[in-house]
Amino acid sequence: MPMYSSLVSSQHNPRCSNSTASKRPVGIVTPENEAEIRATILCSREQGLQVRIRSGGHDYEGLSYLCKTPFIIIDMRNLRSITIDIKHETAWVQSGATLGELYYHIAKKSQTHGFPAGICPSVGVGGHFSGGGFGAMVRKYGLAADHIIDAYLIDAKGRLVDRETMGEDLFWAIRGGGGASFGVIVSWKIKLVRVPPKVTVFNVHRSMDRQNTEIVHRWQHVAHKVQNELFIRVIIQYIHDDKNTSVQALFNSLFLGEVKDLIPLMDKSFPELGLEPEDCTEMSWIESVLYFAGFTSGEPLEVLLGNETDPYVSYFKAKSDFVTKTIPKHVFERIRKKFLQQKLVFLIMDPYGGRMSEIPESRIPFPHREGNLYNIQYLVKWEVNGVWASKEHIHWLRALYRYMEPYVSKHPRSAYLNYRDLDLGTNLHANTTYSEARKWGEKYFKGNFKRLAQVKRSVDPYNFFRNEQSIPLY
Numbered sequence: 212m213p214m215y216s217s218l219v220s221s222q223h224n225p226r227c228s229n230s231t232a233s234k235r236p237v238g239i240v241t242p243e244n245e246a247e248i249r250a251t252i253l254c255s256r257e258q259g260l261q262v263r264i265r266s267g268g269h270d271y272e273g274l275s276y277l278c279k280t281p282f283i284i285i286d287m288r289n290l291r292s293i294t295i296d297i298k299h300e301t302a303w304v305q306s307g308a309t310l311g312e313l314y315y316h317i318a319k320k321s322q323t324h325g326f327p328a329g330i331c332p333s334v335g336v337g338g339h340f341s342g343g344g345f346g347a348m349v350r351k352y353g354l355a356a357d358h359i360i361d362a363y364l365i366d367a368k369g370r371l372v373d374r375e376t377m378g379e380d381l382f383w384a385i386r387g388g389g390g391a392s393f394g395v396i397v398s399w400k401i402k403l404v405r406v407p408p409k410v411t412v413f414n415v416h417r418s419m420d421r422q423n424t425e426i427v428h429r430w431q432h433v434a435h436k437v438q439n440e441l442f443i444r445v446i447i448q449y450i451h452d453d454k455n456t457s458v459q460a461l462f463n464s465l466f467l468g469e470v471k472d473l474i475p476l477m478d479k480s481f482p483e484l485g486l487e488p489e490d491c492t493e494m495s496w497i498e499s500v501l502y503f504a505g506f507t508s509g510e511p512l513e514v515l516l517g518n519e520t521d522p523y524v525s526y527f528k529a530k531s532d533f534v535t536k537t538i539p540k541h542v543f544e545r546i547r548k549k550f551l552q553q554k555l556v557f558l559i560m561d562p563y564g565g566r567m568s569e570i571p572e573s574r575i576p577f578p579h580r581e582g583n584l585y586n587i588q589y590l591v592k593w594e595v596n597g598v599w600a601s602k603e604h605i606h607w608l609r610a611l612y613r614y615m616e617p618y619v620s621k622h623p624r625s626a627y628l629n630y631r632d633l634d635l636g637t638n639l640h641a642n643t644t645y646s647e648a649r650k651w652g653e654k655y656f657k658g659n660f661k662r663l664a665q666v667k668r669s670v671d672p673y674n675f676f677r678n679e680q681s682i683p684l685y
């Protein structure tokens with residue numbers, strides 16, 4: 212059994228580990244099989260304890276390992292097996308596996324299959340799939356949750372159910388509605404997708420001066436409309452080194468095809484970027500996973516299997532928005548000026564459109580589909596933690612978020628569950644009602660929130676699986 216201190220200190224957002232509001236858990240269970248999960252649930256219920264379910268531990272607000280009342284952590288680290296079936300283009304993956312492990316095992320079996328999930332290899336399958344999950348193939352194939360075809364879950368009564376026995380309502384709810392409100396998801400059956408033997412990547416930096424603010428503005432008109440095989444995200448960041456102090460826009464791209472097809476496509480649709488063949492590199496899809504994850508070229512694929520030196524661990528606070536109308540140029544100029552006040556700050560803009568616009572809003576709980584040009588993630592990080600540092604950075608990010616209000620989605624101003632943000636609202640007590648929770652719930656789920664609350668009532672009527680942002684009963 213891991214020690215709580217080592218579990219907490221290895222979290223991806225150590226800001227949360229310093230939380231004084233959380234108690235220490237009564238125990239940490241690392242089940243080896245379904246029977247041990249079932250026993251933990253039944254025992255916790257009997258003892259009046261809460262459970263927290265942790266797969267990869269990346270929750271932005273620490274909800275997989277923090278709790279204000281006595282609780283037990285179910286840590287899925289020992290349930291991480293992956294079985295790939297190339298003949299049927301499917302796989303079974305247990306929740307404790309990471310995305311890196313999944314991508315690695317797919318690539319070991321096939322050079323022409325992949326899976327459209329997130330970019331960071333150390334993210335856990337359990338939280339990521341149950342909250343939606345998108346990465347560089349989002350425009351071609353949609354979300355990870357769009358490709359789930361079966362799952363095993365243990366419910367509040369300790370029953371092990373699959374898609375057939377849980378029923379279509381619960382199976383709908385766990386594909387984007389967040390797993391932690393409904394049970395412990397042990398494993399997922401996914402449909403793999405096809406990728407070409409060669410893909411192309413590029414990273415092009417542009418300083419955010421007047422001319423390049425224009426390029427970012429232009430990107431908004433193009434990125435959601437180009438051919439689905441092309442994904443170009445923009446990361447606006449502050450660069451500070453010996454030579455340079457500036458705000459830069461990084462155009463970070465995956466093209467599911469070869470350079471010879473990419474260049475004419477870019478010349479036609481986005482000539483303002485001035486992409487040259489020398490900016491591009493062809494590689495296999497699995498090498499592009501390493502590229503996006505920031506590994507240097509030539510690293511063995513096995514780096515996807517470990518997270519001992521995970522470069523992503525840092526104190527941070529994030530918030531998210533969806534953009535439905537292009538943002539005026541002067542706003543990017545203002546963002547540039549604001550960024551000069553902070554060092555570790557990022558605006559990550561991921562284009563939607565393509566397959567995302569074809570899937571109806573209610574197909575799964577994740578509702579941000581047609582009409583969304585792109586998603587924004589606002590991220591501020593800091594190196595030395597402390598009450599004052601944390602307050603100062605979070606205050607800064609909240610001010611930026613307030614400033615952006617007129618330019619992003621409205622009624623509701625929507626947000627992405629996997630970029631969890633407790634500022635949106637929380638359940639103040641165990642019996643928080645549906646109408647109280649609508650404040651934050653409709654931001655994540657829009658019209659799907661009601662159905663999620665109805666499913667919750669039928670599968671967990673005593674609200675055993677709950678946390679600060681769990682689905683209430685309708």
Ligand SMILES: Cc1cc2nc3c(=O)[nH]c(=O)nc-3n(C[C@H](O)[C@H](O)[C@H](O)COP(=O)(O)OP(=O)(O)OC[C@H]3O[C@@H](n4cnc5c(N)ncnc54)[C@H](O)[C@@H]3O)c2cc1C
Pocket residue numbers: 223263264265266267268269270271274275287306328329330331333334335336337338339341342343344345346389390391392394395396397523629630
């Ligand atoms: C560095 C970093 C990079 C990221 N990159 C991306 C990205 O590219 N795309 C993207 O879409 N998101 C991304 N995310 C967000 C990520 O998808 C979410 O934080 C996700 O919820 C993490 O899942 P986890 O299993 O690692 O986290 P955990 O903290 O273990 O779990 C998150 C939530 O899911 C619940 N949960 C976990 N496992 C289970 C289970 N087996 N059954 C039921 N409930 C469960 C937890 O209780 C918690 O509420 C990133 C996050 C980080 C920190």
